[in-house]
Amino acid sequence: MNNIAILLVEGRPEERMLIRKYLSPPPPVHFDLREAETLKEGLSLLARDHFDVILLDLELPDSSGLDTARRVITKFRETPVIVLSNPEDEALAQQAVSYGTEDYIEKNFLSSALLLKSIRYAMERKKIIQEKYDVLSDLILALEKIDSLESLLPICIGCKKIYHEDNRWVDLEEYVRQSSNIKTTRATCPDCQRSIGKNFYVTR
Structure with a gap:
């Protein structure tokens, strides 16, 4: 990504000027930088526009400490946040992470190289976390659908056959074939292959 939208939430004008200077790298990277002096102003900008990264000072005129990070993360979970900390606030910054x-x-x-490295790292980390979250959400949804299916279909607890609507007990493959256009193929999973192999050698 060569065009990165950044929101800088920093109360000190001299700090904003310095960071503005550091975020002026040579092409092909371009930072679209917006600035806010207070948390209220920053939250307002976040509500209106999309940003790829938030640079956040925890000590602002209208908010301080972990509560600053909490208020941003709670409302804008999709946007990665990089905390800008003073040396005496390092422990607080680590808690924020x-x-x-x-x-x-x-x-x-602070330096241009360090800022660029941190921004790219934060964006990649957030992307990976979001992908894992999406996979987990899909898995939970699939499990919910399976639970729903089991609650709707009578399934034998012994042989796992399904009670068909025409008053017959049929195996899963036959049920799928009769209830949909899905074609099934026969195969042997690795566990069954190992089991078959063991039984073969035992019976010989």
């Missing part, structure tokens, strides 16, 4: 922000940078170590 544990709470859900992607990274933190001490202001006295």
Whole structure:
């Protein structure tokens, strides 16, 4: 991604000017930087526009400490957050990462290279976390559908056959074939293959 939209939430004008300078890298990277002096202003911008990354100072005129990070993360979970911390606030910044922000940078170590590296890392980390969350959500949905299916279809607890609407007990393959246009194929899973192999050698 060569065009990155960034929201900087920082109360100190001199800090904003410095970060603005650091976020002026040579092509092909381009940062579309927006600035907010207070958390209220930052939340308002986030509600209106899309941002790829949030650079967040925890000590703002209208909010301080972990509550600053909490209020941003709670409302805008999809956007990665990088905490900008003072040296004396490093422990607080680490707590913010544990709470859900992607990274933190001490202001006295700021540089163009470090900012770019942290921004790319934060975006990639958020992407991976979101993908895992999506997979988990799909799995939960699939399990819910299976539970729903089991509650609707009478299934024998012994042989696992399904009671068909024409008053017959049929195996799953036959039920699927009769109830849909899905074609099934026969195969042997690895566990059954091992079981068949063991039984073969035992009976010989």
